C-alpha cells in the first residue's frame with residue numbers, strides 16, 4: 408500500500424525531529440557540564456613582589472583554586488571568554504576561583520576596563536614590595552634569563568637617563584616599581600572596596616599576617632594561620648604545610664641573593680621612586696584595608 412506523498416513527507420519530518428530531540432537529550436546527558444565560570448578574583452601583580460608565594464599559599468586553602476598564568480585580559484582577550492574559561496582550572500561552587508596573572512598590573516587602562524566589562528564585581532588583589540628591592544629582583548630575574556653577566560651597577564646606572572628606550576629594559580623595570588602610575592588605572596574603574604593591596608615584604612617575614620587579611624577579604628574561612636608556617640633554616644624563607652603532606656617551599660629562583668647596594672646607589676634609586684611613592688601613599692587612603700609598609704621614602 409503506497410502512502411500519499413504528503414504523509415511520507417510528514418513521517419520523514421517527524422522522524423527527523425525525533426532524532427534531533429534524542430540527539431540533544433543524549434548530548435546534554437553525556438557531554439561534561441562546564442558552566443561558564445569566570446574567576447571571582449584576579450591576582451594582578453606586581454611582578455617580583457611575591458605573587459608565586461601567595462599563589463602557592465592560597466592554593467593550600469580548601470576553598471580556593473588559583474589558575475596558572477592565563478594572560479587573558481592582556482594578551483589573549485581576542486580569543487574570547489570561552490577560551491578563558493576553558494583555560495581555567497575546575498572549581499567547585501563553594502570554592503573561590505582566582506586568576507593569577509602578574510603582568511596585568513602594567514597592562515595599562517585597558518586591562519581593568521576589560522575585567523570590569525566582563526565581571527564588574529571581580530575582587531582584585533595586588534602584592535607590592537619595597538620598590539627598590541622589587542627593581543633589584545626584576546634585574547636578577549632578567550640577568551638569569553639573558554646571562555649577559557651584567558652587574559646590577561651596570562644595569563641600573565650606566566644608561567642615559569634622558570633616553571627613554573634602552574636596550575636592557577631598565578626603564579620598564581624601573582617603571583614597574585612606580586606603583587601609583589599603574590594602580591591609578593585600577594582605582595579609576597573599580598570601587599576601592601574591591602581592591603586589596605598585600606604587603607609583599609610582610610608576606611616574606613610574617614606571611615600569616617597577610618593571609619589573615621586576604622582570607623577576610625575573600626570571605627573564606629580563616630584556615631591558614633601562623634602554625635602552618637615554618638622557617639626554612641638554610642634560606643631564611645618560610646615554607647607552609649596546610650593540606651600537603653610535606654612542607655611547600657619555593658624553588659631557588661625565588662628568594663635570590665640580592666647584590667649589596669652602596670649608600671649612593673640606594674639613595675639614587677630611592678629618589679627615583681619618591682614621587683611615585685608619595686602618590687601611591689595617598690592612593691592607599693582610598694582603600695578599605697590599607698597596608699602599612701616598612702619602607703618610608
Ligand SMILES: Nc1ncnc2c1ncn2[C@@H]1O[C@H](COP(=O)(O)OS(=O)(=O)O)[C@@H](OP(=O)(O)O)[C@H]1O
Nearest residue numbers: 454455456457458459460544644645657661662663
Ligand atoms: N616564602 C618565600 N619563598 C621564596 N620567595 C618568597 C617567599 N615569599 C616571598 N618571596 C619573594 O617572592 C619574590 C618573587 O616574586 P614573584 O613570585 O612575584 O616573582 S614572579 O614575578 O612571579 O617571577 C622573591 O624575590 P627575590 O627575593 O628577589 O627572588 C622573594 O623575595
